[in-house]
Amino acid sequence: MMATPATPRTATDQPLIETRKLVKSYNLGGETIHAVNGVSLSIERGEYVAIMGTSGSGKSTFMNMIGCLDVPTSGQVLIDGTPTASMSSDELASLRNEKIGFVFQQFNLLARTSSIDNVAVPLIYAGIDKAERRERAIAKLRDMGLGDRLLNTPAKLSGGQQQRVAIARALVTEPLVLLADEPTGALDTRTSEEIMAIFEKLNAAGITVIVVTHEDEIADHAKRRIEFRDGKVIEDRLVKNRTVASAHAEAEGV
Amino acid sequence: MEKWLASWSVNIAIAFTALRTNLMRSILTMLGVLIGVFAVTLAVAVGNGAQVSVMQSINSFGSNMAIIVPEPDNEGGRRSFDRGRLTQRDLRAIEREVPGVIATAPQLRSTLDLVTPGANATTSSVGTTPGYGSITHHPADRGRYITEADVRSAARVLVLGRTTAETLFGEFDPVGESVRVDGVPFQVIGLLEEKGSTFGTDNDDTVVMPISTMRQRFVGDTLPGPDDLQLAFAGFEEGASLVQGKIDITNVLKDRYRVRDGEINPFRVRTTQEFMEESQFITGILQAVLVAIASISLLVGGIGIMNIMLVSVTERTREIGLRMALGAKRSDIRNQFLVEAAVLCVLGGAVGLALAWLAGTALTAYADFPVPIGVGVAIGSLIFSAVIGLAFGGYPAVRASRLSPIEALRTE
Secondary structure, three states: OOOOOOOOOOOOOOOOEEEEEEEEEEEEOOEEEEEEEEEEEEEOOOOEEEEEOOOOOOHHHHHHHHOOOOOOOEEEEEEOOEEOOOOOHHHHHHHHHHHEEEEOOOOOOOOOOOHHHHHHHHHHHOOOOHHHHHHHHHHHHHHOOOOOOOOOOHHHOOHHHHHHHHHHHHHOOOOOEEEEEOOOOOOOHHHHHHHHHHHHHHHHOOOEEEEEOOOHHHHOOOOEEEEEEOOEEEEEEEOOOOOOOHHHHHHOOO | OHHHHHHHHHHHHHHHHHHHHOHHHHHHHHHHHHHHHHHHHHHHHHHHHHHHHHHHHHHHOOOOEEEEEEOOOOHHHOOOOOOOOOEHHHHHHHHHHOOOEEEEEEEEEEEEEEEOOOOEEEEEEEEEOOOHHHHOOOOEEEEOOOOHHHHHHOOOEEEEOHHHHHHHHOOOOOOOOEEEEOOEEEEEEEEEOOOOEEOOEEOOOEEEEEHHHHHHHHHHHHOOOOOEOOEEEEEEOOOOOHHHHHHHHHHHHHHHOOOOOOOOOOEEEEEHHHHHHHHHHHHHHHHHHHHHHHHHHHHHHHHHHHHHHHHHHHHOHHHHHHHHHOOOOHHHHHHHHHHHHHHHHHHHHHHHHHHHHHHHHHHHHHOOOOOOOOHHHHHHHHHHHHHHHHHHHHHHHHHHHOOOHHHHHHOO
8 A cells, every 4th residue: 555665764875854945835815825944954854853933933833844734935955865845645645654754733533433543543653553552552652651541532631741642643653754843742741841851852763853832942952953033044953051951751660 | 455455454443533523514424425325226226116117017018919999081071081090800810911919809898887686886897808808917817708609699798897897795705796888787707807007097997798799789879880899909929029010910900991002090009018108218218307306405415525525624624744854755745635525425335325224115115106226226326416516525635635735724
């Protein structure tokens, strides 16, 4: 069912994500708005990047394009060295399925559906059979400390637990990169710390993590900080005084 | 193949979850298809039943025969002389010359008053020869039928139909009893087999007597000559071609009466095959009309499906966006909604079919009208409801699959 993409997953000489003069513009009442206006940057494997900016700065639009959810007006997005511009919608769907894990602010879990079934959704579209889907979903949920919440529906889970189910879902296809859009936006401070600790652990284990946020406290966990304003990158620097949340969170028993 | 099956089983599971989530709405939507399939299935079954019942009636008269009716040619004030007449000599010629004919029987018919000491009946009575019973599949099963001897001697004997016998004699065995027919005493020699009724006509309300007796005593003065018949029957052997038989009979009669080509034929020959074809045509039209009317309800049901699927797509736009973000292809989304529509329709269709079967069984049992719902009709209506689901679910499903992932995800 799934066509394996031509590019092997281990093309390590290429940046994981590269954008070239990326532009996204909208036409609002005859006036052209450039949400993203000529952004060229690359993100390597193993990075932990925070994309910052106020509302309307273009950070979310940028993330949607590198996540292959949105199509650029002009410019290029290369994932693992492969240009995405000429890909069909089916090829983009496979790319998202295999290489990108999404975490959303509102969790976006399917209601009235168990944790296992929620986590297994990407595996359905990967053409994995039922027994293996179940096995892999349970393994990821255990990794997220949800071994005792396997059959709970989202309504029976706290916000933090729901977001951990969503992270398990993002990771279940073993993607190259985790894209999180305001992952703590709907959570309280303590739970936010838990989620950030998970991201740090995942990054330490070698997964590339990209977090879109407007909160400095969240961005401070990342190793690299890219700030957007008016569709352009105004700052791109490595973070020196990183906040390390894992010690704190581990003390809380995560 | 295995993966293909697995992806469909997942789609069916998703469909059931979605339908359970909005249970009341799903049931109401299904009701539309249910009523539609019920109506169409029952209409088809009633049509089939009408066909079966007409066939049975025609078969009960003898499935392999021709009826010959003289049509006197009075056109332009010409006297008909021999034209358009039919005699027993003609029947003997047909027996002799037409291949496949095993027997012929003449008929003279008159409505006569039958009187016994305690009762009376007015009955359509037939004067004929011994072959009539076997050609029309209506022999005597008590006493005896009329014989050649009865015909030769113009005997005053009667064979009674079951209804007539009951009217005149009640439970009492009438064989050997006396009946006055238009004032003349007759002897009852037998009872006709019970035959039931067709199209509301009671086939057992009849009387058979020798044709000579009928002619001499009751109808002789209404006929153009001493040997004339009102009509005649020719019975063919099993497997004989009635199309050819009709041509042969017509040719024999044309020959005997010197009808030249181009002249109006003074006889009409009709075969049971023609009756069957005509009635099949008529019941076919009846069925088509019924099905057409019933289809309107199915159409309305289908529109209901489309409406609900559009609502469902709108409500679940965010879910569609999420699934796309997680790797669903357009075809995955399309199939998910197609399966949901098809499941709605097939479930509704199955219940509709079950109800139609119940109604058909009840009609067959209590209304004495066959309403057969065969395996073909059942499978057909289930396939039909699935097609309705795919046809009316198609547009919403394709619309869902065309959504842009990010637009869909942003929907509140």
